[in-house]
Amino acid sequence: MTQATLTDTSTLRAQARKHVEDGAVTAGYAADREMVLKLLNEALATELVCVLRYRRHHFMARGINSKSIADEFLVHSNEEQGHADQLAERIVQLGGEPDFSPDTLTSRSHAEYVPGASLADMIRENLVAERVAIDSYRELIQYLDKADPTTGKLIKEILAVEEQHADELADFLVDVPA
Template sequence: MDKQTMIEKLNQDLASELAAIIQYTTYAAKATGPYRPQLTQFYLAEVPDELGHAQYLANKIVALGGEPTTVAGKVAAAHTNREMLEAVLAAEKEATAGYTQRAVEADELGDKGMAVQLEDMVRDESGHAEEVERILKDWPE
């Protein structure tokens, strides 16, 4: 893998992190019903992690000689609490898979520091996914 390809992939990851920030912020506002306070708190508590990931990616893109994207990825349209949680779960699983692959690619590029950071991000994203799975476990249809 060359630097330019890595920059392109990291920019895709950055767009996804920017989308996650928008997703969590929007879903916090849209949560309804008796669990609204807990859902709002849950969503907003995720934003700092996603923002930290976005900042790392932007910094790494610049360090590799690239230009960080300012365009967020697509946020899934969701209307009910269940739909929002399912959309978050899908996004977190996608991020986990993406960062797992990116860590391998960073190793191939010879950037062990980036590989380790991406593995840490895998841990964060998989932890988020596990939490959402637990919330959804007994969630009413």
């Protein structure tokens, strides 16, 4: 078994003083920071598109089963907004700028903004978007691997919520006529 070598205290202190303006990004940051920032901004765009789609569906849901499902759309929208905020915060921690530009939002998002004509369509489109996010986040976790454990932990936490959303939406599809 290979044991990691620990850096002595005086070296850690000296390294911490170098490039102190970089904040949380130290010499030990092993990931390609520019690529991570690009990927995080894509994830941010995905979350923001999901916020907007869920909000629309919350207000547009109609039908006998619509009240409880519309309420759940609003819960999901709020959770997606929380994810967006977490991603924006991490982007700033890494020395980047979160891209909230509405002009390019849908082109940077992995998920699509599909209005949905019926309650079943809305559920299905939200489920598709959650499945896109799930696969996208799994790939991002693999890409980050050990190079950026903090971002990896954040994405894993977001992924768990996206999987919960997908499970709830799949259950809704059973109860709502197409």
